[in-house]
Amino acid sequence: MKPVQKNDRLLVHVEDLTHDGAGVxxxxxxxxFIQGALPGEDVQVHVLKTLKSYGFAKLxxxxxxxxxxxxxxxxxxxxxxxCQVQHLSYEGxxxxxxxxxxxxITRIGKLPDVPVHPVKGMEHPWRYRNKSQIPFGTDNGRVVAGFYQTRxxxxxxxxxxxxxxxxxxTIMxxxxxxxxGMGIEPYEEEKHRGMLRHVVVRKGRATGEIMVVLVTKKKKFPQRDQAVELIRSLVPEVASIVQNVNGEKTNVIFGNETLTLWGKDVIEDRIGDVRFEISARSFYQVxxxxxxxxxxxxxxxxxxTGDETVIDAYCGIGTISLFLAERAKFVMGVEIVPQAIEDAKRNAALNGFSNTLFxxxxxxxxxxxxxxxxxxxxVLMVDPPRKGCDEQLLQTILKQRPKRVVYVSCNPATLARDLRILEDGGYRTQEVQPVDMFPQSTHCEAVAWLELAE
Structure with a gap:
């Protein structure tokens, strides 16, 4: 029998946080699991639901x-x-x-002795996102915009x-x-009607250039000149206003067709000394x-040292590749998305790199x-999606045996799983450095350094 029942009211001590910020x-x-509770707290809770091996309670x-x-x-x-953890101080x-x-790393990777360093955080952990994807809709006839509620x-x-x-x-x-007033109807997802689905705002931190993308259900957009005029009056720094057409009944934000309504087709940003051109649909760290x-x-x-050849798997638009190309003899990048590879080639040319292949x-x-x-x-560099490295890629690494692997991860669980596989195949994890890319959220990136055992 479970030790708690639905509707019980209990005093409990919170020991931990889940990956999505719920107290445990x-x-x-x-x-x-208690939304809003923090480790170290004693809290009164109301049990909402009990399953076989865990339950949910309200604070x-x-x-x-x-x-x-x-x-x-x-x-x-x-x-x-x-955001999931704004109620937790940045130190916390x-x-x-x-x-x-x-x-x-300890539980999944079975690597308790690998050093995991303190997180490299931000001095000012607010207003950091250079890309916002803002859904528009209606609520009792009133236009609403913001972000989706949890789940x-x-x-x-x-x-x-x-x-x-x-x-x-300001634009939102x-x-x-x-x-x-302009006669533009916000999109209603359940009924698949209306015009304006999302507004995407991108900003180059180093350049200040701003792109606004209006994601519409239809290509024909009679009020587009009014919309362009309004956006330019709201934010004079805007450099590009783009329309993306998505007529599908889907929760995917972008469609396949993109049209420039005003200004440039791309905006530019820099990371270190490397320049990047960013289009409406380019993947670029936020x-x-x-x-x-x-x-x-x-x-x-x-x-x-300048003598190495580096392979960058999951290279995207070449952000890490070009960072490495400044120091390496030659860099080869591979990515499954053809448009990203075209962006990578363009960015390599933009920076005058002749020691790259994509x-x-x-x-x-x-x-x-x-x-x-x-x-x-x-050296092999991997920066996979949240699901981690493809199993065949891991086997490729073990077969080809580059002397050093650098693994950039956005998911600690799949990082640990993949480190275990590489360890079993002859690599040794030297250390792991977490980096806070998403303050106020529970997400954490990490970089792992592996060497081929002698």
Whole structure:
């Protein structure tokens, strides 16, 4: 029999946080997940649901608060799904994220002796996002815009988001207040009707250039000149206004067709000394200040002297590749998305790099062919999606045996899983450095350094 039942009211001690920011308390070994509770706290809870091996409870009252508890400054923090830990001080967030990475490396990777360093955080952990994807909709006939509520597609309406740029706030609020006057209907997802689905705002941190993308259901957009005029009046720094057409009944933001309505087709930014052109749909890290820290750490672990050949698997638009190309003899990047490879080639030319090669295709197929062609690597860099490295790519690494692997990860659990596989295949993890790319959220990136055992 479970030690707690639905509707029980209990006093519990919170021991931990989950990867999505819920407090964890245990009653006779039975975990209860409590949204809003923090480790070290004694809290009164109301049990909402009990499953076989865990349950969920609602926070009723805090009897003993954590010393790291703060008042979340965002007015919609309790409903918006964009941030999970604004109620945890930044010092507390750094402690939590280091523990998150260390626990994964220890429990999943079975590597308790690998050093996991303190997280490299931000001096000012607000207003850091250079890209905002803002859904528009209606609520009882009123235009709403903001971000999706936790685990839903209901919009948490707001005029301000403290992790996006002030310009994004200005554009979001200005459009929201003007849509009805311009005769533009916000999109209704359930009924698949209306015109304006999302507004995407991108800003180059180093250049100040701003791109605004209007994602519409239809290509024909009679009010587009009015919309362009409004956006330019709201934010004079805007350099590009683009329309993206998505007529599908889907929760994917972008469609396949993109049209420039005003200004440039791309905006530019820099990471370190490397320039990047960014289009409406380019993948580009959303926190450029910390991207420089993250890539600097990857570069340090690569230990380049200028004589090495580097392979960058999952190279995207070449952000890490070009960072490495400044120090390496030659860099080869592979990415499954053809458009990203075209962006990478363009960015290499923009920076005058002649020591790079980019190819579209699955890394686990392209890299073995490169080796057969004599294109071998001293250092392999991987920066996979949240699901981690493809199993075939891991086997390719173990077969080709580059002497050093640098693994950039956005998911501690899959990082730890993949480190275990590489360790079993003859590599030794030297250390792991977490980097906070997403303050106020539970997400944490990390860079791992592996050497081939002698």
């Amino acid at each position: 308390a245990k009653v006779d070994g039975y975990p209860l 009723i009252q805090i009897e003993q608060a954590s010393p790291f508890r703060v008042t979340a400054p965002c007015p919609v923090f309790d409903t918006c799904g964009g 967030q750094m402690t939590f994220k280091q523990k998150l990475v260390r626990d994964a 839903s597609h209901n919009i948490a309406d707001t005029d301000i988001c403290l992790i996006q740029t002030p310009e994004a706030d 609020t200005g459009l929201k207040n003007s849509l009805h 926190n450029p200040e910390q991207t420089e820290v993250l890539y600097g750490q990857a570069l340090e672990y690569a230990q380049l 190819e579209a295709g699955p890394a686990e197929q392209v890299i073995p062919r490169w080796y057969k062609e004599g294109k071998t690597a001293d």
